[in-house]
Amino acid sequence: SQTIHQWPATLVQPVGSPLSLECTVEGTSNPNLYWYRQAAGRGLQLLFYSVGIGQISSEVPQNLSASRPQDRQFILSSKKLLLSDSGFYLCAWGTGVNQPQHFGDGTRLSIL
Amino acid sequence: AQSVTQLGSHVSVSEGALVLLRCNYSSSVPPYLFWYVQYPNQGLQLLLKYTTGATLVKGINGFEAEFKKSETSFHLTKPSAHMSDAAEYFCAVSVASSASKIIFGSGTRLSIRP
Numbered sequence: 372s373q374t375i376h377q378w379p380a381t382l383v384q385p386v387g388s389p390l391s392l393e394c395t396v397e398g399t400s401n402p403n404l405y406w407y408r409q410a411a412g413r414g415l416q417l418l419f420y421s422v423g424i425g426q427i428s429s430e431v432p433q434n435l436s437a438s439r440p441q442d443r444q445f446i447l448s449s450k451k452l453l454l455s456d457s458g459f460y461l462c463a464w465g466t467g468v469n470q471p472q473h474f475g476d477g478t479r480l481s482i483l
Numbered sequence: 484a485q486s487v488t489q490l491g492s493h494v495s496v497s498e499g500a501l502v503l504l505r506c507n508y509s510s511s512v513p514p515y516l517f518w519y520v521q522y523p524n525q526g527l528q529l530l531l532k533y534t535t536g537a538t539l540v541k542g543i544n545g546f547e548a549e550f551k552k553s554e555t556s557f558h559l560t561k562p563s564a565h566m567s568d569a570a571e572y573f574c575a576v577s578v579a580s581s582a583s584k585i586i587f588g589s590g591t592r593l594s595i596r597p
Contacts, residue, residue, distance in 0.1 A: 377526075403582060403583050405584075413589070413590075414573070414587055414588065414589040414590050415527075415573070415587045417584065420582050420584065422582055428582065459524075461526055461527070463526075463527075465583045465585075466583075467583055468577070468579060468580070468583050469515040469534065469577045469579065469583070470577075470583060471517050471529050471532050471585070472583075472585055473529065474519075474526035474527040474528070475526050476525055476526045477524070477525065477526050479524065
């Protein structure tokens with residue numbers, strides 16, 4: 372069966388520090404991969420998605436970037452974190468058009 | 484373009500009572516609809532999905548949803564609420580594109596009173 376792993380579960384970082392969040396999927400090949408951010412008490416905002424290795428699409432201009440170095444690995448990065456980058460970051464994978472997405476357990480990011 | 488609207492950001496019911504969470508969709512093509520549940524500090528878990536065919540969809544944890552094209556609705560129900568049902572619920576619609584994006588509603592927080 373397919374599984375998705377996200378780490379770390381929680382992270383506290385100072386303003387201006389770099390960021391790297393990693394997501395890996397097991398049990399499926401060539402998945403579509405997604406990064407979402409969820410602000411406190413709010414809905415999901417799609418940040419990036421990828422349909423293949425090295426293919427990244429950005430939904431919202433921001434301080435973050437994403438990379439997909441391997442088929443089942445998706446990385447969210449920042450060179451310098453802002454206070455507004457705080458939130459709950461969720462990685463998800465999907466198999467195709469009109470199919471559901473499946474989510475990891477998320478990373479709670481707090482910026483001090 | 485597709486969209487979903489969840490009516491009510493917070494719903495509170497008594498334990499054992501009917502749960503009804505409302506979702507209306509907008510879509511220019513036949514929609515593919517989903518309900519997800521999110522427990523505190525966890526990711527989203529798929530409850531059920533509507534693709535085509537039967538309009539009454541059964542999901543996990545005793546939940547079900549009925550697709551009503553005439554009302555453009557996809558409401559989520561459960562006959563008898565349990566304390567463990569307290570969570571955030573998201574309605575979502577698939578965007579027909581090569582990236583298989585999904586548009587989520589703003590969510591409804593369900594509270595259960597003892």
